[in-house]
Amino acid sequence: MAEIAPTPDAFDIEVGTLIVGAGACGLIAALAAHEAGQEVLVIEADPVPQGSTALSAGLIPAAGAALQAEAGIADDAARFAGDIQAKAKGENDPALVAALAEGSAGVIDWLSTRYGLPFSVVSDFDYPGHSRRRMHGLPSRSGAELIDRLRATVEAQGIDLLCGRRAEILYHEGRTITGAGLRAPDGTRETVGCAKLVLACNGFGGSRDKVAAHMPAISDALWFGHEGNRGEALDWGTALEAGTRHLGAYQGHGNVAHPHGILITWATITEGGIQVNREGKRFWNEAQGYSEAARVVLAQPGGEAVTIFDARIAGIARQFEDFRNAEAQGAVRSADTLDELAAQLDLPADALHAEMSAITPGETDRFGRLWGETRLAPPYCAVRVTGALFHTQGGLVTDGSGRVMAADGTPFPNLFAAGGAACGVSGAGDSGYLSGNGLLAAAVLGRAAGAAAL
Template identity: 50%
Template structure:
């Protein structure tokens, strides 16, 4: 990946107004927004089939004040949502960006539903850590793959050009730091160059680049990476070479509940509905309600980097609502035991310690006192046989830091000035999860991808329409 100095002698095979690099949720939503505003974007995607990190996610997008919430009597507001985000990240994120995403979240979800046929519904039944309202919106199957399918269908209906198997390798930048074009590489090694008026970076973060992960997130430097391999940090490297400001590069979304060896995501809803995690000694080691992102490092600190998710029939039946969980169940990752003794034997856990763990939970449940980790146990969530168990490990899902942007999603330089025609959103941009792994509030990734993606698409279209209007003046 490189930045090439541009001169007026450069020639491009074709010239397009807006190039969007990356066809995940961020790039597709940005393209739809630009198309709605009268600009015809081209989306450049390195893979044969656009999937990205979105397809590997649960596809949950937080939004405040939507009609989906109102229909179920949920009172929420952008202000409450913004406060929840900032509380989780320790007030480390840019308050202007947090306020922007919270404010635009509801209208973006409704726009995608009403104008582009994305069949959103509100996810009920539990609150993720840090959320004070039910605000997760998802498609019926509750998968990122289904969300991607809906966005791709919308892009096709709108006539958005998506060029697949097209890897952007270089940006051509002039002496004013304006991107004038890109160089593409095809699978057969052939190259071509496309000129442009603006570029929008929607190619996520650097989770798939071990060197960058070890440099910026050393605590997860050796962790299993459960994200798209294309997340190589292209946007970060291009931006740094252009003098862009970067922030919060230590921020990430980990997950403490990836079934192993099956490598299937197990929803944290299991923990929020009463489940627990124990290590190979049969001991709990954390407050499971603290957040699944920071739980990755805690699980990785356990013997053999392994934990067991333990829960019961009630939770199992609720979890069957999630397609990822059904897939894990079908793959044999979920094991059922009639008694605690059978669980200890089947999971190779010491029975005496496991019984002590359950006895301690029972005591705290009866007395309604917090345990040593600060967790309280609801009486309605008391675990009962038969029990279920899933062997899990911790993993890095995606990075949350990146290029600093303003509220128009324009990339800023080290002095806080916007670069002439470069936009970034999603994992390519600085997110709202603070500086580490504990600031991630569930849904922050897709919030930045979808809502900031829509902002970026609209802002790029506004810039280009202004240029067209100026050029038409006598």
Template identity: 35%
Template sequence: MERDVDVIVVGAGGCGLTAAIAAAEAGASVALLEKEDRAGGNTWLSTGSVPAAGSRFQKDAGVDDSPETMTADLLRKSGPHDAEETVALLARESAALVEWLVDDHAVDLQLITDYKHVGHSITRLHAPAARKGEFLVKDLVAAAERLGVEVITGNPVAGLIVEDGEVVGVRVAGERIEEYELRAGAVVLAANGFGGNREMLSKWIPEIAEAQYFGAHGSTGEAVAWADELGSPLANMGAYQGYAAVAYPHGSIVSWTTVEMGACLLSPQGKRMGDETVGYSAFAPVVSAVTEESWVVLDQRIRDYVKGNEEEFADLVGIGGVVEAADEAAVAAIIGADEAIVTATLGEFAQAAQGQASDDFARTDFGFGALQKPYFVVRSIPALFHTQGGVTVTDTAAVARADGTTVPGLFAGGGVAAGVSGKDGADGYSSGNGLLTAIGLGRIAGTNAAQTAAR
């Protein structure tokens, strides 16, 4: 078969970049196509945190972990779903994945030891020092370029070329380029999910369809649709990652470490809405069911701790997104709520944190303990970050058909593939699940796509 390149990767986020690196490392020539003008996708917008069990970084820190423990943690959070085998696969591969990125490709990933984050019983998140996904993206781009892979931005793939049931290339078309075809021995779909497609959201996840979307604009679901048309069963399509508190109008996340250290969220009426420690994703629909905006209330200890550890939160503090409030009356004034209600809410929250009363929402973890004056307040809104459903893939990241066969020449990872965050809703999401399937399946897909092309 005539080909222009060995492997085509569609999408240059974390999944696509990792797939390109793996394919090039295996000796394949790679075309990495990105519809937007910049590589990164949702990975750029993330904290860059990749969970890994049994890594040498954990061992160096005295952390005892295993793929079995990680699998159990993720399934405990997600509940039963359609991609449980993928959970076990990624947990088994996770330590080698992180070590490969760090040791072989100079990607800055360090074990986060000061918190576990949602869904994990053990400290296993590995992230850039700044805990910002843009640094992970920059490192991955540099690694790809060292292997001779160019990120071709502004080149949106409009469809797959399929001949005799086999995927043999892609068709590229956009407003600013002349349409062309590119042929290859294998194609990797790494174009993320459908968070930016209101029609697909209304069909599959109506509960979050009207929420503000804070993911990458290029995540419009076409790659999921292409694989679906080729007979791949869709799985876990109702699952998604939400975020309960995006700073408004600033647009950056209010780090959930604030909640883990003892912050709470208040409604416009000055009342709490639930147990915030269920996680930033699980709490998003709780907030959206009550209000379009809320307020995160913390204290100076929490502000200074998170500011000192997380650059994005430090930036939010620097631009005035974290407002000081001397007392309950000042908090009420910022929110526009009744002072008596805010005073009662924060008083009851303090009693629960001190163990003097049970929490109305059964919250048991209060981090540093009761909030101390002065308070600090962040105005926020709930949002959708990315979808977690997609097409069925095998343990080689090949796109599977309903009859158990695979689509020849087609692989998928990241948001295109079925995620590991449960069947429906936002409460099955554990921290790092999105990057786990992106980076983890990306490496597997790239390696196997190169092998397919070589055959």
């Protein structure tokens, strides 16, 4: 349980900057703090850093990055900020949106050139809501690779990383944080004093009570994030009278292979795929995005759908390690005809034929989806999917440097939050989630929070 308490008489150890959480946000914050000359300790509850980052595709959107320019993609922060606000219906803090958009290119360039992370731009398909191709990922297109490379980089820099320690208490004197109380797996406790604290411990999706309280529409969804995301940052912030905002914002995902529990890239849709329910009927405009899909898919009979695409699209999707794993586990079905595909998935073949025939290239369908010129063609592919809750925002209000703001609008002197612990730029619900927003906030705010001087 997350608690706050007065400063003890003495701490077991003391550091300059203490970072709670070793996901992408915490590790990036550690690199930035170390580079700024700070003495850094990162603590992580898991035996090995992973978090929700490891469950994602590990893609970070960035506008105006060097790799974009090399790929011939013209982009800038203003366009990116406009895309973020358009997806969230203008519900975000404009200053925070600007800070993230303007910092996006710098963080990718920094990780690429300073630390040698081999990013490249996903240049063969579009993500919903992005007006330019700006998603940057590592070769495997997996968050597990991103975490592993960041951890190895942190270790190579000689930064202390202590795993198997869960922060349970924040010590404070008024609004000044003085340290944290940790618990080891064997139950023993230790205290760490610090001059600066960065909360990089993600949101509260692993707490079913908090999810039900703040986002009841998605409370019955499969929780696909890390079970350690219990909302400690929110609990500490609330106890310290920090400001909170958009606690109902979340990223859903309506394309999780079922029952395999593997994320299927939305390229299966954006390149021309469709979703049908158990009756073989389409039920919405799939082009809206995978976060919106979670609720819509869950509302179908049995809370599931079938995503249908073809071999051409499968070739694009295969750049993602998750998709390759799904194929290896038999989640991806294929057939030379729609009748064979329908039989494999127990779908009414006549309904499936009718839906495919109703799609006219270059025209807008009855759901408002505008189709491209390329039709699905045999061999066909399909995955049975369900809707999931992938991550929530911790909701702590911060400025553009990640400094936590109190409810009265004044800043805490030495408390920072970033990534899932902070209020991000997904608006107030699920419809404002722009692909990559979570890792964007983790990378940009994490870097800013780590580098910030007191």
